[in-house]
Structure formats: C-alpha cells, structure tokens
Amino acid sequence: MLTLTNISYKVGNKTLLDNISVVFAPGKLNLIIGPNGAGKSTLVKVMSKQLPPWSGHVQLDDRGISDYSLPELARIRAVLSQHTDIAFPLNVQQVVMMGRYPHFTGRPSQKDKTACREAMRFFDVEGMAGRTYQTLSGGEKQRVQFARVLSQIWYPPDEGHRYLILDEPLAFLDVHYQFDFMQKLLELLRQQDMVIAGVVHDLNLAAKFGHHIVLLNQGKLLASGSREEVLTARNIETAYQVVPEIHRQNGGMHILF
Amino acid sequence: MSDTKRANAVRVILLLILAATALLSMRYGAINISPEDIFSSFKGYAAGSKNIGLNQRIFMDIRLPRVILCILTGASLAVGGSLLQALFRNPIVEPGLIGTSSGAAFGAALYFVLGATFKIEAGEWTLPVAACGGAMLSSSLVFLLARSGRTGKSSVVTLLLTGIAINALFMSGVGFLSYIARDPQARSVTFWGLGTLSGANWHSVIILGITALVCITLSLRLANALNTLALGEEEAQYLGVNIRKLKFQVLILNIVLVAVSTAFTGVISFVGLIAPHFARIMLGSDNRTLLPDSALLGAIMLSIADLTARMLLRPAELPIGIVTAIVGVPVFIILLRGKNYFF
Numbered sequence: 001m002l003t004l005t006n007i008s009y010k011v012g013n014k015t016l017l018d019n020i021s022v023v024f025a026p027g028k029l030n031l032i033i034g035p036n037g038a039g040k041s042t043l044v045k046v047m048s049k050q051l052p053p054w055s056g057h058v059q060l061d062d063r064g065i066s067d068y069s070l071p072e073l074a075r076i077r078a079v080l081s082q083h084t085d086i087a088f089p090l091n092v093q094q095v096v097m098m099g100r101y102p103h104f105t106g107r108p109s110q111k112d113k114t115a116c117r118e119a120m121r122f123f124d125v126e127g128m129a130g131r132t133y134q135t136l137s138g139g140e141k142q143r144v145q146f147a148r149v150l151s152q153i154w155y156p157p158d159e160g161h162r163y164l165i166l167d168e169p170l171a172f173l174d175v176h177y178q179f180d181f182m183q184k185l186l187e188l189l190r191q192q193d194m195v196i197a198g199v200v201h202d203l204n205l206a207a208k209f210g211h212h213i214v215l216l217n218q219g220k221l222l223a224s225g226s227r228e229e230v231l232t233a234r235n236i237e238t239a240y241q242v243v244p245e246i247h248r249q250n251g252g253m254h255i256l257f
Numbered sequence: 258m259s260d261t262k263r264a265n266a267v268r269v270i271l272l273l274i275l276a277a278t279a280l281l282s283m284r285y286g287a288i289n290i291s292p293e294d295i296f297s298s299f300k301g302y303a304a305g306s307k308n309i310g311l312n313q314r315i316f317m318d319i320r321l322p323r324v325i326l327c328i329l330t331g332a333s334l335a336v337g338g339s340l341l342q343a344l345f346r347n348p349i350v351e352p353g354l355i356g357t358s359s360g361a362a363f364g365a366a367l368y369f370v371l372g373a374t375f376k377i378e379a380g381e382w383t384l385p386v387a388a389c390g391g392a393m394l395s396s397s398l399v400f401l402l403a404r405s406g407r408t409g410k411s412s413v414v415t416l417l418l419t420g421i422a423i424n425a426l427f428m429s430g431v432g433f434l435s436y437i438a439r440d441p442q443a444r445s446v447t448f449w450g451l452g453t454l455s456g457a458n459w460h461s462v463i464i465l466g467i468t469a470l471v472c473i474t475l476s477l478r479l480a481n482a483l484n485t486l487a488l489g490e491e492e493a494q495y496l497g498v499n500i501r502k503l504k505f506q507v508l509i510l511n512i513v514l515v516a517v518s519t520a521f522t523g524v525i526s527f528v529g530l531i532a533p534h535f536a537r538i539m540l541g542s543d544n545r546t547l548l549p550d551s552a553l554l555g556a557i558m559l560s561i562a563d564l565t566a567r568m569l570l571r572p573a574e575l576p577i578g579i580v581t582a583i584v585g586v587p588v589f590i591i592l593l594r595g596k597n598y599f600f
Contacts, residue, residue, distance in 0.1 A: 074497030
C-alpha cells in the first residue's frame with residue numbers, strides 16, 4: 001500500500017502539487033492522468049523519493065518513505081521512466097542485470113541470474129540478451145528497460161509489498177506495444193503483493209485498463225476513483241478544456257474529442 | 258559465454274604485449290643493456306654484492322624504476338580517465354578536464370621558479386608535493402565553483418565548463434611563471450609541462466605503486482554504481498545509488514591518481530582519454546571489467562610511448578607528452594567526428 005497524505009510541492013512561489021492525498025492499493029492498476037503541467041511527473045518523483053515533499057508525507061505500508069535509505073528502497077521499489085538513453089554500449093543482459101544491483105555486491109548470485117532471465121522472458125527480450133542496447137528499436141529498448149525494472153523487484157520481499165512506479169513509460173510506443181504492456185501489468189497484478197502506480201498520457205488507455213484512476217489538474221487532485229467516477233465529460237472538460245464525446249459499448253468506454 | 262572467453266583471450270594477449278614492451282624498454286634506451294647484464298644485475302643486487310658494474314647500476318637505478326613507473330603512470334591515468342568518463346557519461350572526457358593536471362603543472366612551475374629564487378629546497382619531495390598541492394587546489398576550485406549556489410548540486414555541464422575555465426587560469430599561471438623565470442628554470446618548466454619519465458627512481462615507484470594499488474582497488478568497488486550512472490542520475494538513484502556520495506568519491510580518486518602520477522612525471526595528455534576508449538571497443542563498457550582493462554591498456558600505451566620517446570632521438574630523448582599528443586590528437590579528432598559518440 002502506497003499512501004500519500006496532504007502532499008504539496010513548491011518551486012519558488014509556484015505550487016506544483018497542492019495538498020494531494022491518495023492511496024495506491026495492491027491488486028489494482030492505479031493510473032495517474034492529467035493535462036501537461038498538471039504535476040503528474042512531480043507526483044511520481046515525490047512518491048519515489050526523488051524529490052522531498054514540501055509538506056505532507058509518503059508511506060509505504062506503515063513506514064514513511066524518508067525512513068528508507070536509497071538502497072533499502074531500491075530492493076522493494078522499481079521506477080520506470082519515459083525513455084532511457086544509455087551512455088555507453090552495453091548489451092541487453094548487462095542492462096537487465098543492473099536491476100539486480102541493489103541485491104548484491106560484487107558478483108550476481110544464481111538467484112539474481114534467474115530473476116534476470118525470467119524478467120527477460122516475461123518481456124520477450126531473451127533472444128536479444130547479447131545484443132548491444134543502442135542497436136535496438138525504441139519498442140525493444142523500452143521492453144529491455146521493463147525487464148530491468150521488473151528484475152529489480154522480481155522476488156517478493158520477506159514482508160510488505162513490492163512497488164512498481166511508472167512515469168509515462170508508454171509515451172513513445174505504438175498502440176500494439178501499449179496494449180501489450182498493459183496486459184503484462186495486469187498479469188503482474190495477480191501477484192498479491194504487487195503495487196503498481198503509473199502515469200499514462202492516453203485517456204483511452206486509462207479507460208480501458210485502469211482500475212483506479214487519479215486525475216490531476218493544475219497540481220490539484222480533481223478526481224480519484226473508478227473510470228465511471230473519474231472520466232466524466234465534466235471532469236475531462238475541466239482538466240483538458242475540450243468537450244469530449246464519451247461512448248460506451250460492450251462494457252467498454254471510448255473518449256473522443 | 259563465448260564472449261567472456263574471447264575477452265579473456267584478448268586480455269592474455271594484452272598481458273603478453275605488456276610483458277614484451279616492458280622487456281624491450283629494459284633492454285633498449287640511451288644505452289642498450291644486454292640480457293646478460295640485466296640478469297647479472299638482478300643476481301648481483303640479490304646477493305648484496307658491492308662490485309656492481311656500470312651497466313648493471315644503470316639498469317637497477319635508472320632503467321628498471323623507469324619501466325615500472327611508466328606502467329604505473331599509464332594505469333593510473335587510464336583508470337582516472339575511465340572514472341571520469343563514467344561520471345560524465347561521456348566517452349571523450351580525459352582526467353585533466355577537471356583541472357587536475359594544469360593545477361599540478363602550476364604547482365611544479367611554482368617550485369621550479371620561486372623555489373630556485375627563494376632557495377626553498379626540502380629534498381627530493383618538494384616537487385611531487387608542490388605538484389600534488391597545485392592539483393588539489395585547482396580540482397577543489399573546479400569542484401566548489403561548479404556547485405550551484407541554490408541547490409548545492411553540481412551539474413555535469415557546469416563541472417565541464419568550470420574545468421575549462423580553471424584549466425585556462427592555471428595554464429596562464431604556468432605561462433607567467435616561465436615568462437619571469439630565468440633560462441634553466443624556464444626550461445625545467447617547459448620540459449615538465451610536456452611530461453617526462455626521466456626522473457624515475459625507486460621512491461617514486463613505491464609511492465605511486467601504493468597510491469595506484471589503493472585507488473584502483475577502491476574504484477573497483479564503485480564499478481556497479483558507475484554502471485548504473487550510464488542510465489542517468491535519476492535511474493541510478495532509483496537503483497539505490499547515492500549520487501552525491503558517488504560523485505565525491507570518484508572525483509577524489511581521480512584527483513589522487515592523476516595528481517600523484519603527474520607529480521612524478523609531469524603532464525602526460527591523452528593516455529587517460531584513449532586507453533579507456535580502446536578498452537571499451539575491445540572488451541566492453543561494463544565498469545567491472547573496464548577499469549582493470551583500461552589500466553592494462555594505459556600501461557601498454559604509455560610504455561610504447563616511452564620507448565618511442567627514448568629511441569627516436571637517441572641518445573637524447575623526446576618529452577613523452579609530445580609523443581602521446583602526436584598520436585592522441587588525431588585519434589581524439591577521429592573519435593569526436595565519429596557518429597557513435599555524442600555530448
């Protein structure tokens with residue numbers, strides 16, 4: 001359980017996050033949406049200890065995030081960003097193994113190697129283990145990063161939850177990959193201790209896959225709940241300043257502009 | 258697996274090349290020393306014999322320490338370069354970039370010029386200490402000035418640009434000192450600024466040997482953290498790396514490695530840039546292997562350069578920095594123009 005309580009964040013006299021409280025529960029796909037500049041990325045940074053909140057606090061289960069050291073946090077929480085460049089030519093295997101670094105010093109154990117292999121299999125990048133990261137396509141690169149991040153939290157911790165935080169990881173990907181990743185996230189959620197919270201840009205993607213949707217606007221929490229509660233014409237118009245057409249069919253929901 | 262095997266085969270070949278170069282360096286120079294003399298001088302010194310011939314003396318007191326110092330210097334500069342490249346996420350960075358070598362040159366120039374004028378002489382340690390002091394001063398200046406006043410963090414670009422400015426400042430200091438210096442001192446400043454291994458002795462070998470061993474061992478412990486840095490600072494932090502601490506450790510290790518070796522040999526450019534680069538191409542960029550691989554390549558390259566510097570104008574010798582620059586500049590430009598690398 002990832003709990004944010006009264007989170008505010010300011011830069012100078014500009015308020016980027018304004019008193020946000022939200023709970024991300026395990027077993028649900030928690031998706032954060034909002035227009036550009038709504039504070040989505042800032043929220044992700046605050047909940048992954050990249051930025052200290054100006055006020056309020058973040059808790060993983062019962063423990064405040066500030067009580068965790070960076071290495072401690074890295075063993076139970078992984079973060080995937082929009083896109084990751086790698087400065088030097090490394091092969092896929094080496095990149096995925098970085099996910100295990102928080103778990104060993106010196107040489108990887110058999111357990112670490114297994115985690116890497118399984119995570120690579122899960123994201124279908126096993127076959128490219130020996131290829132240089134820089135030679136991969138955008139979609140392949142992101143799958144490798146997914147595998148790295150998943151290998152980081154491959155095994156359940158002794159107690160408490162594992163956390164997977166996503167900062168618009170699908171922004172540069174084709175529909176095919178987007179759907180594929182979302183399906184994989186749903187598959188991961190079958191593991192009882194997995195908490196997943198992520199930013200997505202595409203409202204229809206959120207409508208199709210999100211169990212719990214959080215809509216941010218101008219640093220404030222505009223709505224939070226099921227897609228029926230959050231993705232209303234009114235909320236969307238308030239946030240995006242465009243009047244949407246919302247179609248429902250076969251239990252699905254489609255938003256047109 | 259076959260990749261690892263291939264890499265290990267390459268490492269064995271490199272070690273053999275290093276051994277061969279070292280043997281050639283012992284054998285040839287201003288005076289050629291025959292294998293029999295080399296052999297008998299080892300035997301003579303081991304037996305503590307008093308009657309040791311001139312060739313044997315030259316070998317034991319001059320040639321051998323020089324060959325070892327050269328290997329240690331090459332390794333230190335190359336590891337310093339690898340460390341900085343990982344820190345700056347950029348394969349065309351060299352250890353002098355954060356002001357270390359120009360500071361050392363300034364310290365040495367101060368010693369040559371003012372030391373002679375004011376008769377400051379504290380034995381053979383004065384020059385290395387002065388150079389080290391200068392290196393510490395310039396590098397800490399770069400490090401402190403590059404810290405943003407607002408956040409207390411230093412961005413990589415600011416660090417690079419501050420390094421350029423401080424380098425220019427200290428080099429003009431060196432220029433000023435050689436301008437006001439009298440002839441022999443000015444010559445020392447110039448010669449030292451171009452790098453030379455001719456001052457090698459057992460003291461410098463021991464000091465640099467200890468520093469290199471300690472610093473390279475400590476850098477190996479940072480290898481995993483340095484790897485994560487290739488993903489970017491944020492990602493590295495998500496993997497549990499304390500970036501501020503890592504930056505500090507890397508800068509300190511680099512300053513010590515470069516300052517101590519520069520203190521004994523003068524400014525030797527481009528080895529710290531090119532050795533890690535070839536190590537990457539031949540053996541991969543994983544810092545766990547890159548750091549030792551660069552050390553090996555740095556040692557080989559500087560040994561070859563030193564042999565060349567001694568052989569070209571025999572019995573006189575060329576400053577080694579000139580040799581490394583003549584080879585290094587074109588390679589650097591080719592790398593810079595290549596499409597594989599980016600700022």
